[in-house]
Amino acid sequence: MQSALFQIGKWFVHTPAALQALIRVLLYVIPLLLLVPMFIWWERRLLSWMQDRIGPNRVGPFGLLQAIADGVKLFFKEDITPASIDRLIYFVAPAIALFPAFALGGTLPWGPNRLLTPMADVNIGVLYIMAVSSLGVYGVVLGGYAPNNKYSLLGGLRSSAQLISYELAMGMSLAAIALASGSLKVTEFVHQQEMPIWGADQAVWIQNWNLFTPYGFLAGIIFAICMVAETNRAPFDLPEAENELIAGYHTEYSSMKFAVYFMGEYAAMFVFSGVFAAVFLGGYNFLPIRWEALIDDYPAATAFWQFMQALNYYGAPIWFIGKCIGGLSVYIWLRATLPRLRYDQLMSLGWRCLLPLSVANFMAVGFWVLLTRLMGGMEQFESDAQPLATLGLLLIDVLIVMVVDRVYRRGSGKEMASRTIEMVDPPVLRSIELVDGGEPVVPANG
Amino acid sequence: MITGAPLILYLALGLFMFTTGVVGVIIRRNPIVVFMCIELMLNSVNLTFLAFARYGLWYQGTTDHGDISIMNGPMMIIFVMAVAAAEVAVGLGIIMTIFRLRQDIDVDDMNLLKG
């Protein structure tokens, strides 16, 4: 098996660059396209299980072909195009929605093998993630604008505000990781995460997955929240809130165009889970364990460790996809668990909680890096002050949580009630002032 | 010696975009479009900066991190972007405020400063 892989790799390396790129793209896009119906099936089954139902189980084994049947149905449905629309944008919008979800996969490291490294392993990987994920808003906004429908428009508006709000926190949390890793490459992140764990002298056989470090933990949580918001999934699915906006931005879409939106959403979920896994969960590594260190430490079981190492190496894509599916399942779990946020809650969570938190985390990491520089090189610093710095960093994180908690609470309660009205802001309410008792009073000449 | 596309093509494209932006500022009434034309002009200048930086007409030699004079162009772009971001935040805020006050944002109707 090893030699076969080697042969494939050798052949691959010697093919022209353009063909290499094409193979990689195809290797990535086609399975993803095929997997999307599976995701939908998985969501429906998992959701049913969580809600004590059975879910689709008729078409195919375990109902596996249900999603494909639905796809076929959607394909043959009548494609209704409303009148008085912005025709060009109306048709282009679903395609635009699909684009970033697939483009985002360009930086995912599927494995240590050259064939599986990211298609765009440029030294701006994180920025690429930021750039492409920020493009996701266009599909939604244009889809909301084009059909000339109020509900759609509101959905699009909400989506754009939401994405702008959460993008900043997402960027800052990624920036903290980039600062700590000293690189912008996603593959470099994965390599960094294979190092011995941060701040430990003894347990060098544990990998330094970013989620295990104090700053990475905080950044990971922020990133996870932002990632849910960026994909417009529950509990951040305000753009398609069915009880207020019918179906939000895709109200007027039907048939295949609707299916494209649907696919885009699921592909984005999958790919964002992949980004999370690559940046915070050790990428394609199976377990957070450095087998080579274990070989050094406990030579008695060398054979087993070597087996595990090989398993870790050759099974890399499987572990990575497993992590992606795990992320997808968490998405579904969130949908089953959390109620939808109110709009003002959404905004205050993004701006008042996540953004200051992520900026503070970034500054804490920066301070730590500065401190290591000041203390004259890593080695000496680690031996001298690492425990102190660890404690300090943890303390800073806790502090930040407390401070932000305070800030966040300030916006709740009575004050928030009047704020909501201000935000809704229909022209009618403009001249109405709320007096203390909550009684609206219209000025005499208003 | 590496040759690329002729520098003049980049400059021509930049100049064309700049001119288009100028024309747009003059002929359009919608302030948002006017604003977008200004962004267009800024970007055309960015393109010119980067082209000049890449072709490095005054490039002398290199240091550890590249010749610093080569980096003047990219630096300029970074700062132009920062300025553009600030400008957009304030400018759109102004447009919003005007719209809120007048329910109308025709550039030609905004003449409160008429002497």
Added chain:
Amino acid sequence: MPSITITPDLIVFVPLALVAALSAIGVVALKNAVRSALCLVLNFFTLSALYFNLRAEIIGITQVVVYTGAIMVLFLFVIMLLNLGAPQLLAEKKDLKIGAGLAGGVILFGVIAGTIFPPLVSVNVIHAPTKYGEPATLGHTLFTQFVWPFEVASILLLVGIVGSILLAKRKI
């Protein structure tokens, strides 16, 4: 006019430049503000591709993050919030200004091109080192030689934030 050597750079450049020029015209010429904005998005996108073609990856990607991802979304947001998309709301008047503007534009192009271009016609040799577009180089320059402008820009952004909040909020 010296003969033009066909290089990969040129092959990439020409279609991108055509798209950029056409979309720039679109920004000005289209009546619908949303379409203008979309043209501008397209223009910025091709510009970012041109930056990549100039081997300045970090600038190119920053272009996408800042312009396409943030600024243009804001534009679209405002257009949709104020519902300015429909062209009939702000019908363009056909008056002297259009003619004057077009004429002025042509003269501008002519003057600048005539002044700047002649000595640069034959320049096609790249002098910049390959590293000039890398994040490390850029960061190093930004935080050494350009640290003051950097700080000033940060203050400018802060002022921008404060200003826009001040403008947007009715009650402070």
Added chain:
Amino acid sequence: MDTSPFNIIIAVLLLPLVGSFLQVALGGPVIRSLGVVKGRKAMGWLAVLPILAAFIVGVYVTGQLAQTTSRDFSVTYFDWIKVLAIRIPFELKIDTLSMTMVLVITGVGSLIHLYATGYMAEETDYPRFFSYLNLFIACMLILVLGGNLPMTFIGWEGVGLCSYLLIGFWYKDVANSKAANKAFIVNRVGDWGLTLGMFLLAVSLAINYKSLPVKSDRFLSYDVILPNVLQLFTGPHAWMATVAAILLFVGACGKSAQFPLYLWLPDAMAGPTPVSALIHAATMVTAGVYLLNRVHILFLMSPFASGVVCVIGIFTATFAAIIAFAQTDIKKVLAYSTVSQLGYMFVGCGSGAYWTGMFHVVTHAFFKALLFLGAGAVIYAMSHEQDMRRYGNLRKYIPITFGTMFVAWLAIAGIWPLSGSFSKESIISAALGDQLAAFGGSPVSQICGYVALLVALMTAWYMTRLMAMTFWGPERWRELVPEAHGHDHARHDHDVPHSHAGHGEDIHGFFFTDEEMAVRQASEPHEEHHGLTADHQPKEVPPSMWVPLVILAILSAGAGYYLNQNGLFEHWLYPNGLEIKAAGEPAEIVPGTGLTLLTVSTVAAVLGIFFGFLVTLKGGRYASRIGWLKDLAFNQFYYDKTMMDASVKGGGEFGRALWQGFDVGVIDRIVNGVASIAGGFGSLLRKTQTGFVRGYALLMLAGGLGVLCWLGYALYQQGGGR
């Protein structure tokens, strides 16, 4: 030079800073979540521990330092300021002087923090208090550890700020705010001197760069300044040393409350008592002495400046001692006593025996902190009554406080073998044997030495008066008529910081048990005024307050003897002696004088104590005869009032005259004239503004085209640009 063992010194700085930040960030949440009593306890420990840890690190570094031979290190962390040719690194100087100060600051500081956790237990703004206090320690440490004048200056300003914040801690009382303002403003005068001195040194070094013996771009670092001025300010330039020294001394006067600028210190007693002990007795006010030690070369080079230091010092010592006789507020007596003792230290420094000044700093830190803390305990026991005329016979009620204050009293009076006697004796003997301080060739320090002996007697006397009024005699508060007590003269209102009792803050208190606190909170709102009543029973303070007292008492008793044996302290501070021998003979102490002086000064102290007891307890009949003197002394010889009138009212008059005459008459006319001219032009140009935005854009384009055409033409003229 390997400085790696000393890199850890940054921890001494960072610990209090982090502590201060923790108080700010955690104070609210912790007290809210743990409840008032436990939360304050936790925050109290969180305030004490960083200082204690800093002390331990300080001890470690001092131990390292003691093992080296040069005993002078400088740890540079990064470049703080780098402008043109001047570089000011963030460097910490580790030598015997700075480490002595560090140990005193963190050691006494942690004791006082511990004391304050008890003393401030009922304060609602508990975390704010400790964040200020920790910040103060951090600033003070920067002051003493800073390896260059700007860093010292930053610390200097920082402690000024913290002092301001802490004096005005109960800012809701206007009197406290005024006292804080006064302290801040008077200190500005001193800082002005320090800044000018700093600039003078920097400029004189920079313009003479070519002829400097030590060439370095760190113009303001001590290890660059001092050797350079030694070469530079010689011969015809000797007067520069005098100017620089006097400017720096002005700074020292401000911070150390010497005569022209001492005004703020008595008023600073408005702050909480631990603050008075820490800042206004033990540490901050000794910054001046520290500075003189740090730049002592300048003073060695200038007999005139040394003479000024001596004379100012002895005058302040005498003046403050006389005032202290007439004060009735226990903290005010201690405040004037502090001013007086600081005067002593300056006499020592002015006499060229700089180590004696530092020696007195150390011993004074112990016994004066102890006196203040003891006074705080007395005030606590007497329901925050500060008027000594209400005290009496308290030794029966608060034995631990009495015992510890007894030690401090004997120490400050100068009874052998307690610490005060050694330091005072060393200062007096230095002054008597000194030839350095001189005005135009005639030495002045001998006279100062004899006056200092007299002041020693006076010190013993007024301290005895304080002790006798407090701990002996009848229990005078028993004679109080209900409702009739209180503050019987106007000035007193400034001194007693208690009108905040109304809003639930209380300056005294200790760790109540939870039950007690529950009872107290149940009875809210508690009394408007914890008045002293005739049936009051003074109660001993809790352990968190008396433990520091006892430790300080041990230090006050033994430190002087330990440090003085075989000149330990002198050789520790100045292992290689002074850099230059002053004009005339070196300040050698004549053999045998030491013992004799010790006898004389102890006799003076015993006499003072004797008179003190006699007059205070038995001598009521003299009181009326010297009443006028008492009034004068009580009012500080009207110096304070005169200064305030001159500065506040005079300044106001001057400002008003400027406003009405110059500003309205001249400037306004010019401005209005210019404005009207511009307005006239504007109304002409107004016609061109059509309000048509696109028209403006077109005009801009036309203008731009014009410029471009001109540019193109110019390039063409030059034969075409590249």
